[in-house]
Amino acid sequence: MEKAAATFFSLALVLMFIHCFIALGGGATNYTSSDESALLAFKSQITYDPNHILATNWSTNTSFCHWLGVSCRHRGQNRVTSLNLSNLGLKGTISPQIGNLSFLTYFNISYNHFSGHLPVELGQLRQLKVFYLHINDFSGEFPLSIFNVSSIQRINFGNNSFSGSLPDNLCSQLPKLKEFWLSYNEFVGDIPSHWGECRELQYLSLHENKFTGFIPRGIGNLTLLKWLYLGSNNFQGELPPEMGNLRSLEILSLKSANLTSSIPSSLFNISSLKELYLYKNQLFGSLPKDICSSDVHRLEILSLYNNQLTGSIPRYVSNCTSLEVLDLYSNKLSEYGFEGLVSTKCDVYSFGIMLMETFTRTKPTDAMFDGNLSLKHWVANSICYGVAEIIDANLLIPNDEPYAAKVQCVSAIMELALRCSAESPEERMTMRDVLAALKKIKILYLTNRGKS
CATH class of the missing domain: 1.10.246 (Serum Albumin; Chain A, Domain 1)
Incomplete structure (x- = not known):
């Protein structure tokens, strides 16, 4: 009797184990089926595939993990972790089912011709780290659900026609953000004020949009920032002196940004700075006297033309031994061309102006050069x-x-x-x-x- 009971218990245990195994197996199959369905839905909205890549390669006769541009994680389940279809000339829209790829960490469809609005379902990609949509034809307001994906580290939505504004708490929602590229779009409003919370940010590009308001002083807290592009917007006010705290900065571009202030001398305390573009603003006052006065002279490009700068060129400019481009044209500076000092590394632009001055016996600051006429x-x-x-x-x-x-x-x-x-x-x-x-x-x- 006891032996029969033991046998029955063992049989029940085996049946229960088989049931659990089937259940788990069925769950994995459902996940796999869900990922494949999401990819097929994405494919269904491709209206033009010039190389017939998706038409021939994305076939249900083979595992979707072997499809071009698709990478999977193999740990008992085939889950899509990467989708890279950049530079294939594809046209179409983004299927909302793309949000079902719940294991996706890398999504790149840049350099194509995708259009339409982005689906809000993209906010379901909770493990996404890299999100590249640049150089496409997307339009409409950007779905704010994207900014709820706290795992995102790199975003590039440049060269589209996105509109709308950015949430002010963007940095608190994306604490791991390292790259943020929104250039060449139609975003409006103020840029977020709490940039100081994006402590890991290294690259920020918002140029060629329709942003207004003041440049937030909190940007000066981004001590890991290497590239900062904010030009070709319609800001107001000054160039924040706090930018001098960006000790890792290599490139700063604020061209055509409608800035009205003097140039903070703190910018020239950034020993890592190589390129500085502040041209076509309304900057006034004199050039900081401590340009290249520090022990480190890495500055290669200094472009300040089309402003309202006055005074003389500081003698420390001659210490800029790495300088290749010095644009001071169309200001009210005296001693333009710095007494003819030119080398193979310094100021080919000013050399051209100096040639004109020498042979015409005129200067860019002469009274005849007003309005639209320049030397x-x-x-x-x-x-x-x-x-x-x-x-x-x-x-x-x-x-x-x-x-x-x-x-x-x-x-x-x-x-x-x-x-x-x-x-x-x-x-x-x-x-x-x-x-x-x-x-x-x-x-x-x-x-x-x-x-x-």
Whole structure:
């Protein structure tokens, strides 16, 4: 009797174990089926696949873990952890079922042509760490549910047409945020004031939007920040001096940001700073006297043109031994060109302006250059109607025998000056190329003079 009872108990235990195993197995199958269904729903809303990648590769004949761009975690369950479909030329919208990929940590569909609004279901991706949607055609207000995913570390939604405003408690909701790129969109309103809570943030780009209000002083608390792009917005007020606390900062861009203040000297205490873009604002006052006065001189680009700066150029500028671009054009500074001091590393832009000054005997600050007319525009226009009209009369005398050779020579020099002072640093010549061009102009002049 006892033996029969023991046998019955053992059989019941085995049956219970089988039942649990089937239940667990059924659960895993359901999860797997859910992930596959989410991917197939995503595929169903792709309207254009130029390389037929999803049409041929995403087939139910093979496991979805082997589909192109899909990665899974294999621990008894095949769960999608990564979806990378960047740069495939895809068109379509995002299926709400994408929110069912509950194990997804990496989501990248950048460099495509996705459009429409983002589904609020994206806020269900509670394990998401990397979220890249940049360079697509998305529009509409951004679903705030995304900012509830506290695991997110890297966000790039740049180059779309997103609108709306950002929540003020963004940093408290995304405490692990390291990268935040929203450039080239249509976001409006104030930028969040509590940036100091994003303690791990290293890259922040909000430029080319429609943000207004003041730049929050709390940004100065982001001591790990390396790149900060806030330009091409419509801010008001000053450039916060607290930005001088950004001890890890390498690039600061606040071009065309409608700033009205002096330049805080604290910025030049950031020993890691390599590039500083503050052009096309309404900055006034003099240049800080301690530019490059510290023991570390890493500054490579200093672009301050189109402001209202006054006074003289500080003598410490000559200590900027790493400086490659110095843009001070269209200000009210004296000693522009810093007494002709130019090297292969310093100020090809100013060298171009200095050439114009030398051959025309004029300065950018002369009274004739008001409104829309500048020294550069004046010289550029002369290339069309005759450069001889603007060159110093003591350099070009019509009765001189080599007159034609001189006109050709100074015309070539003025064209070279314009190339040196191009608006974009990428379009400017290097000093090595400038030197080679000057040698060619000299040889051409000597040859033509001999023929006169």
